Amino acid sequence: xxxxxxxxxxxxxxxxxxKGHLDKVQQMLEGDAYCPDVIHxxxxxxxxxKKVDEIILHGHLHSCVLKDIHGKKSEKMVEEIVDLFxxx
Amino acid sequence: xxxxxxxxxxxxxxxxxxKGHLDKVQQMLEGDAYCPDVIHxxxxxxxxxKKVDEIILHGHLHSCVLKDIHGKKSEKMVEEIVDLFxxx
Amino acid sequence: xxxxxxxxxxxxxxxxxxKGHLDKVQQMLEGDAYCPDVIHxxxxxxxxxKKVDEIILHGHLHSCVLKDIHGKKSEKMVEEIVDLFxxx
Amino acid sequence: xxxxxxxxxxxxxxxxxxKGHLDKVQQMLEGDAYCPDVIHxxxxxxxxxKKVDEIILHGHLHSCVLKDIHGKKSEKMVEEIVDLFxxx
Numbered sequence: 001x002x003x004x005x006x007x008x009x010x011x012x013x014x015x016x017x018x019k020g021h022l023d024k025v026q027q028m029l030e031g032d033a034y035c036p037d038v039i040h041x042x043x044x045x046x047x048x049x050k051k052v053d054e055i056i057l058h059g060h061l062h063s064c065v066l067k068d069i070h071g072k073k074s075e076k077m078v079e080e081i082v083d084l085f086x087x088x
Numbered sequence: 089x090x091x092x093x094x095x096x097x098x099x100x101x102x103x104x105x106x107k108g109h110l111d112k113v114q115q116m117l118e119g120d121a122y123c124p125d126v127i128h129x130x131x132x133x134x135x136x137x138k139k140v141d142e143i144i145l146h147g148h149l150h151s152c153v154l155k156d157i158h159g160k161k162s163e164k165m166v167e168e169i170v171d172l173f174x175x176x
Numbered sequence: 177x178x179x180x181x182x183x184x185x186x187x188x189x190x191x192x193x194x195k196g197h198l199d200k201v202q203q204m205l206e207g208d209a210y211c212p213d214v215i216h217x218x219x220x221x222x223x224x225x226k227k228v229d230e231i232i233l234h235g236h237l238h239s240c241v242l243k244d245i246h247g248k249k250s251e252k253m254v255e256e257i258v259d260l261f262x263x264x
Numbered sequence: 265x266x267x268x269x270x271x272x273x274x275x276x277x278x279x280x281x282x283k284g285h286l287d288k289v290q291q292m293l294e295g296d297a298y299c300p301d302v303i304h305x306x307x308x309x310x311x312x313x314k315k316v317d318e319i320i321l322h323g324h325l326h327s328c329v330l331k332d333i334h335g336k337k338s339e340k341m342v343e344e345i346v347d348l349f350x351x352x
Binding site: 053054057058061062078081082084085086 | 317318321322325326342345346348349350
């Protein structure tokens with residue numbers, strides 16, 4: 001996370017919560033829960049992880065991109081950001 | 089998962105693997121890994137969970153929808169499937 | 177659309193509206209509009225087309241799947257629906 | 265598009281192609297084509313428009329963000345990029 005410790009802490013907190021929700025998905029599967037309910041719970045985990053991506057990207061743009069943008073790495077960083085956008 | 093035990097087992101196996109990969113995301117965050125690398129790893133977890141959704145939906149269409157489709161619940165099931173599609 | 181004429185009409189109406197909004201995206205690009213504004217407008221078109229997908233799927237589940245579900249084509253239809261879900 | 269004329273031209277070319285493909289979706293709907301086929305064609309249009317978003321974002325990062333990044337607008341631009349990422 002390269003020095004943006006606020007983003008890092010926020011992201012870690014949310015990862016831990018997502019892990020708890022993923023345990024719940026596992027329990028629902030093991031307990032024969034109704035399929036659409038399991039999918040909804042699993043989607044909530046995916047949405048939570050997507051939010052983690054946003055927090056990390058935000059920290060990255062602040063702590064890395066804004067500092068190095070005129071350095072040699074700027075072109076590489078732009079490509080990386082567009083690549084993250086593409087694969088979403 | 090309502091009796092489609094093959095889908096249930098496949099989904100559970102993949103959930104357990106996804107949990108291992110999510111542990112890796114957490115370690116990367118704690119270890120100050122490069123942001124885009126963390127996002128890529130986190131995206132892989134999201135893709136794995138999306139695959140779990142597909143497996144569960146497949147089992148649901150087979151074991152629930154195909155059996156009850158002419159019963160009272162068919163309209164409700166159609167709405168549920170479109171709803172899953174919408175929120176994706 | 178196979179006989180579900182209500183879905184067909186709704187989908188066609190929305191396609192025509194989406195085409196109008198896509199013309200607007202083109203005009204914004206030609207007129208040097210601010211990039212994030214163009215992307216937001218273009219996203220609105222994509223969301224409108226996704227809504228069209230939902231309407232078509234809904235009509236399909238009603239008019240095709242519910243009628244043929246116990247026929248030879250049921251397995252093929254289930255695969256098609258999961259496939260649509262996967263590629264989203 | 266703010267001076268990045270290469271991106272602008274590429275985006276416009278792709279918008280025009282997407283409009284042609286959207287005409288095809290309309291014809292398929294009017295001609296009672298098989299629903300999953302219509303959805304696949306419509307998805308191709310959405311994928312093409314998503315590619316346009318990428319091209320515009322790439323041009324934006326180069327022509328706007330890299331120039332103004334240390335100016336007053338840098339914080340606003342970071343928020344806009346994360347916002348685009350979020351809504352995807």
